[in-house]
Amino acid sequence: MLALAAVFTGCSTGGSAEPVQGPVIVNRVIPLDEPRPLGRLDKAEDAEAFGEAFRQADRLRGIPDVGPADYEIRYEAGGEPKQFRLWLGSSGGPGMLMEKSNTNTAYEIDSGVSEDLRQRIASIRYRTDRAEKNGDVIQGPGGTINVQVWHRFMEQVEQAHPASVQLALYTDEGDPIFHNLEYDGRSVHYLFDNSEDGYGSPDKVFETCERILSEPRRTAKPGWTGKVYRLDGCSDHGEGGGGRFEFRVEEDSRAL
Template identity: 30%
Template sequence: MKLSPVSKLLRKPGIPLVQFRRLAMAALPVVLLLALATGCSLFQREIASGISYKIDQEEDVISSNGSGIRNLDKLDSFMKRGSGSQRVVQYTIEGDPIFTELRVDGDRLNLRYDTTEDAFGSGKVDTYACDELVRTEEDHLLKYTLKGCGEDHRDRDLLAVDFNVARQDKFEFVLKYGVNQRNVIDTVNQNVVKDMLNGTTAEISDYTLPQVDRQSIYRKLVLAGYLEEKQLSESCNRKPYESYELTVMINAAERHYAWSECDTGRDGKAMTEVADYIIGLVEAGDRYLQLPAATGGVE
């Protein structure tokens, strides 16, 4: 009889096959118990602590160690609301999540700081109270700082989002938009194309995006979590309809997004807001305003 690959690895030389089978059958319950114990440990810990360790992609604020931030608007809404709770999940460089749950209790802000899923952390849960959470934005940095947290914790940053485009070796993008995407803003080839709506286009060559606009666009992309995976749809039940295609080149990486104006999902709305922001900046510029007015109509 052939042994399975696992059996071949486990069976020691010199042990008769019949004896090996008996040993394997005897060990099976122990193996199953170990597997169940491992699989249930997280579940048991969740029951004991009363908190879920499952990441909620729609509700949790998720910071992925420099590769993007998701649902930052949830934290802003929590601060404006001044009630309820909000969880922040921050991934370490090794990919382990650290959980911070914020909960308003009267005039105090209670925190639960959980590092039990961090293999290189303290592996414990800290609970303490702070006076407030303060949002401050500098030229290239957005910070959320916990203040008045007592002698042991004092003031500490909950989140810091860096959007300094000067720190990047490369930042370029190509945005196509409108009906049939005949409008183009291309910082790679340095040109802008305007759809004249009559089958022709007008073009600006040697177009250079001002550094202040480049910085503000990069900020918009970072705060929209552009490096995170996006759920976008290109389908639309309107005729005609506008669609978007955005390619972002950041350092050695490249991100590509495509969606239509009919995409009213969370990610669709966020990316449309980014695209409209870019379009507004470019179309308000002197060189764009010198282009002739569109003479045709959308069919």
């Protein structure tokens, strides 16, 4: 969660007044892993909104006590690349940004601007074709796609080799709920993120778990085998975090 613990210095970023050139590239920030692509905003008004938010943000004295950012934003202004991390905080509250090239300086954006950027990012539709192209493990009403990516991840875990995977589990309405797992050779770092679910209460939970457990599960299809994977030994195991992860896999056992 975003908790601004610093005070204003009374000046803005001093960013260039040059018009912003789109597209605006939006990546999700994953703690302890590389950012994952979410999508892009191609409208000129979207690009200018992000540029204006950066130009008008108020500099903070010191470095606020915050966790990982929500998003990484990239665009061009005056022909020069601009890249910053963006914290949107809780709904109705202020946000914060920080240039990726200068992590010693942070800037606050007011609640209205933060909410406007939140809505613009929410307009990005992370559909299954994009998720498949990005190498996600996908599961939803239409079945499971890229299950081999999950199996490769589990093979690395079993061999104690660092690995990461992103699961996009789709609701009946077609919205993704992200589950990011990053294995460092000893522990599993887990991020639950349903901020792209238009029908739920946006929430992000990050925690560390000891292991991934699997157990057989019955299937309704003769000749098929099934497993369910869960996290165990989590720092806040239960509804607050690891307890939200449950991945069910069914496979044709004749093809194994």
